[in-house]
Amino acid sequence: MIVEPAPAERWSDDLALLGSVLSGLGGTAVAATATDSSAVSATGSYGRLGGLGAPWPRQAADELTVRLCPASLDAFATDADGSMVRILNQDGDVVHRVVCSRGQGTGSTVRAGTTLRSLPWARERDPQSAARQLMSLDAQGHLDTLVADGGALRSAALDLLRGTHLVTPIAPALALHALDHLHRDRIPVSLAVPASGCLLAIHGVVEELRGGASMTFARLGNGTVRVDPAAITEAWVVRPENGAALVEFYDRTRRCSIAIGQPLRRDPVATARWEHLTAMLSIS
Numbered sequence: 001m002i003v004e005p006a007p008a009e010r011w012s013d014d015l016a017l018l019g020s021v022l023s024g025l026g027g028t029a030v031a032a033t034a035t036d037s038s039a040v041s042a043t044g045s046y047g048r049l050g051g052l053g054a055p056w057p058r059q060a061a062d063e064l065t066v067r068l069c070p071a072s073l074d075a076f077a078t079d080a081d082g083s084m085v086r087i088l089n090q091d092g093d094v095v096h097r098v099v100c101s102r103g104q105g106t107g108s109t110v111r112a113g114t115t116l117r118s119l120p121w122a123r124e125r126d127p128q129s130a131a132r133q134l135m136s137l138d139a140q141g142h143l144d145t146l147v148a149d150g151g152a153l154r155s156a157a158l159d160l161l162r163g164t165h166l167v168t169p170i171a172p173a174l175a176l177h178a179l180d181h182l183h184r185d186r187i188p189v190s191l192a193v194p195a196s197g198c199l200l201a202i203h204g205v206v207e208e209l210r211g212g213a214s215m216t217f218a219r220l221g222n223g224t225v226r227v228d229p230a231a232i233t234e235a236w237v238v239r240p241e242n243g244a245a246l247v248e249f250y251d252r253t254r255r256c257s258i259a260i261g262q263p264l265r266r267d268p269v270a271t272a273r274w275e276h277l278t279a280m281l282s283i284s
Contacts, residue, residue, distance in 0.1 A: 009077040009086075015070050021078060021085060022046045025100045031064060032097045033193050033200035035150065037231035037251035038258050040193040042202050042223030046098070056140040064223065065190075065201040066096065069147040072197035089197035096198040131157040135166070139243035139261045143201070146194035151248075151256030158236050158248075168237045168282040170247075175235030176227075178247055178260070178281060179218055183209040187273045188266075191218065191225050192259045203263045227258055237282045244271065245278040 025046045032041040042064050056065060068087070073095075076087045087096040134142070134157055145154050161167040182189055183206040192201035202223035211217045218225045231251045239245045244262040251257045262274050 009079055011075055011077045013075040015073055015076070018068075018076055018087070021076070021082075022098065024082070025085070025098065029098050029100045031066065031200060033066075033095060033195050033198055035193060035195050035251070035255065035257060036253055038193050038225065038227045038249075040191070040200050040202060040223060040225045042200070042221075044222060056143075063203055065192075065199075065203070067144060067147050067199040067201070068096075069197050072148050087198060089195070091196060093196065095195035096200065128160065131160045133157075134161065134238075135241060137240055137242070139240055139246060142238060142240055142243075142246055143190075143192055143194075143199065143259055143261060146192070146256050146259060147197065147199045149255070150194050150196040151250065151259075152254055154256065155234075155250050155254045158238065166239050166241070168239075170235050170237055170281050170284065172229070172232040172235045172249065174281060174284055175247055175249055176216065176229050176232065178277060179206065179209055179216065181277050182206045182260075183218070185273055185277075187277065188263060188270050189220075189274070190261045190263045191220060192261075193225065194256050194259065196255075225258060232257060237278050239278070244274060247278060247281065 023046055028043055029046055030041060030043050031046075032039065034040075044064050056067075072089050074088050074090045074092070076085060078085050083100045085098040086094050089095045134145070134154075137145070145151075158167050162169055181187070186205045188203070188205050190201050190203045192199050202220045202225070204221040204223075206218050206220055208219040209216070213229055216227050216229055218227075227249065228251075232249045233252050234250045236248045236250075237245055238248060244266070246259055246261040248259045249257040262271065
């Protein structure tokens, strides 16, 4: 979605300032990221922006995680009173929007960080090379590979790995049905929506699931994820050599719509349930 800047906005292409702008937001902020087929929005209080290449923070329930790829971003804008921030990628798309209410915090924390692990994917256009890089990444590293281009190159790499023990293609309807299991079995997950240059992930248990063939909504803590089932054309179960499995949905643009994994803070029962669910998806 391309939105023209409002006249009152102040624009900057100095991304080094973005961390201080985000951490300077007071009170409760509403953060949102969207793609052609999905969107996520959540409320919380922004923490500081992590350094380049910083690892994922240890997520607690109801926390949010923002991952940015500076090489894919172009500029950011703030409004006159500094209560709204919009981040644009090099295609001119608004990939992240933050609106601060200046109210009391909700107790949730937005952990913003940047990643270098996705940058080789942005530069390297060879799917064979990308596929080889996938072998040694942990689950969070896999999510980082979605940040630079929204998963376009990753989609090609997964196709090359089709049929190996790492990657299993599954029917989109079956993958969407996994949301029902997450809701019913109360399995804690990280649910991420990646756009080109930004990924926003929310963590927790799916408290509510509603919608139908035209749109599905899942609520986790202070966040809501929306996905258009009709736009999902392929899905994968990915099993990293290090870490838990992921379930990924891709739309007709061959970019990732949503990705589901387990947060870093895992308990044995939740891990066993998630592994059982992803195993069932793989053999169905």
